[in-house]
Structures are given as structure tokens and as C-alpha cells.
């Protein structure tokens with residue numbers, strides 16, 4: 001059954017909110033984020049950490065099965081397939097990102113190991129039949145950490161691993177305005193209460209984060225200028241959007257830190 005108009009509107013609102021864009025830019029998200037394999041996640045860091053933990057040992061006969069919830073343009077999913085030889089499913093509510101992810105997989109020569117599906121995460125994560133048989137599940141920069149932890153752990157087998165990414169409060173920040181944002185340790189404690197083992201929890205080093213962010217911001221500014229030339233009526237909206245993105249990135253240099261958890265599912 002096709003999704004109702006209401007749920008399509010809701011999904012569209014969730015997608016634009018997750019990339020901090022106004023609704024007017026929804027039809028242009030593919031162009032706006034062109035040539036950007038990820039929207040914040042660092043595939044090389046994730047591959048290094050998974051390898052370091054022995055989760056994807058080379059020489060395994062059977063490929064591990066992974067699922068990336070909110071995969072965006074597919075950079076992490078394709079890296080899992082190419083670098084760690086996993087069979088990967090990527091789910092995202094933005095059809096333009098799913099198109100980009102498929103193109104990326106084809107260009108990387110791993111389209112046979114990747115399947116990308118355009119659908120709502122709310123609907124997908126409720127479809128119980130699909131749950132629990134993945135070795136690795138990821139949700140990177142989509143839902144707040146604990147919501148992401150609950151959603152991803154439901155997809156992995158006992159002993160499987162889930163990876164989540166979110167911004168946390170820098171413990172050095174005691175500004176009242178940010179007190180409600182949890183610290184890395186707070187999230188780790190709450191994950192442990194789910195009965196799972198946090199194998200790795202880390203705030204991302206500021207120089208490395210700054211490098212990733214600078215590259216994203218540079219490409220975004222190029223794409224926005226290109227789009228503004230094609231759609232002059234959007235010029236002000238695009239300028240405002242780029243400024244907002246830069247401001248958000250600046251928070252990671254101040255009260256917030258990018259963080260990542262790799263967790264082994266218990267019972």
C-alpha cells in the first residue's frame with residue numbers, strides 16, 4: 001500500500017530537519033549534497049575501529065551482514081562493502097540520497113554487495129520480521145544517541161555489534177544552555193543499562209573532525225553556488241542554509257563534540 005500523503009509529508013519534514021535544511025530545498029537535496037559520500041560520518045574512522053576491534057577480520061569465508069539506518073548518500077555502506085567485504089543494506093528516507101548511494105556503489109564496483117532502500121525509518125524499524133539477524137547495524141547522525149541505540153540493537157543478533165554517532169556535551173562546558181545535552185559517559189552508562197557492552201566510546205579528535213567538516217562545508221558551498229546560478233529564486237535561502245551549516249559545524253569546536261560508540265549486543 002502506498003504511504004499516505006500525511007506520512008510522506010512527515011518523512012519529508014524529518015529528512016530536511018536531519019540535514020538542517022528548509023523544506024524549499026527538499027527537491028534539490030541531491031544537487032545540494034552532490035559529491036559528498038557522507039553527511040558527517042567518517043568512513044575511514046569507522047572502518048579502522050571495526051578492524052581494530054577484530055569485527056571484520058580479513059579472510060572470513062562468509063561475508064558479514066550489515067545494515068546502515070539513515071545511510072544518506074551511502075559513503076559508509078559502500079566502504080563496509082568495499083573495505084570490509086560486508087553485504088550491506090542501506091535505508092534512507094530521501095530518494096535522491098538513495099540514488100547517490102547506488103551510483104557510489106556502482107562506481108566502487110560493489111553494487112552486487114549493496115542494496116539501498118528508500119523508506120521511512122519509523123516504518124522500517126517497526127517491521128519486526130526484518131530484525132535481529134544482522135552482524136552489524138549502524139545509525140550515524142540521524143537520531144539522538146539513545147533512540148539510535150535502541151533502534152540499531154534491535155537489528156543485530158546477540159553478540160552482533162552496533163555503531164552509533166551523535167554530538168555530546170564537552171565535559172569542560174558548564175554553560176546552562178547545553179546542560180541537557182548528555183556527555184559521552186552519560187550515554188555509555190545508559191547503553192550499558194540495556195544489557196550491552198560498550199566496546200569503544202570516544203569523542204572524535206577535534207583536528208580530525210575539523211578536517212572532515214571543512215571538506216563538507218567547502219563542497220556544500222560549491223554546490224549551493226552552483227544551484228543558486230540555476231535557481232536564482234533560491235539564492236537567499238541557499239545563503240542562509242550554508243550559513244546555518246557553518247554555524248552548526250562551529251558548535252563542534254565549542255560546547256559539543258562529535259562522538260561514536262561501538263557496542264556489542266547482549267541478550
Ligand SMILES: C[S@@+](CC[C@H](N)C(=O)[O-])C[C@H]1O[C@@H](n2cnc3c(N)ncnc32)[C@H](O)[C@@H]1O
Nearest residue numbers: 014018038039040041070072093094120121140
Ligand atoms: C545527517 S544525515 C546522516 C547521513 C549518514 N548517516 C552520514 O552520517 O553521513 C541524516 C540522514 O537521515 C535520513 N533520515 C532522517 N530522518 C529519516 C527518517 N525518518 N526515515 C528515513 N531516513 C531519515 C536523511 O535523509 C539523511 O540522509
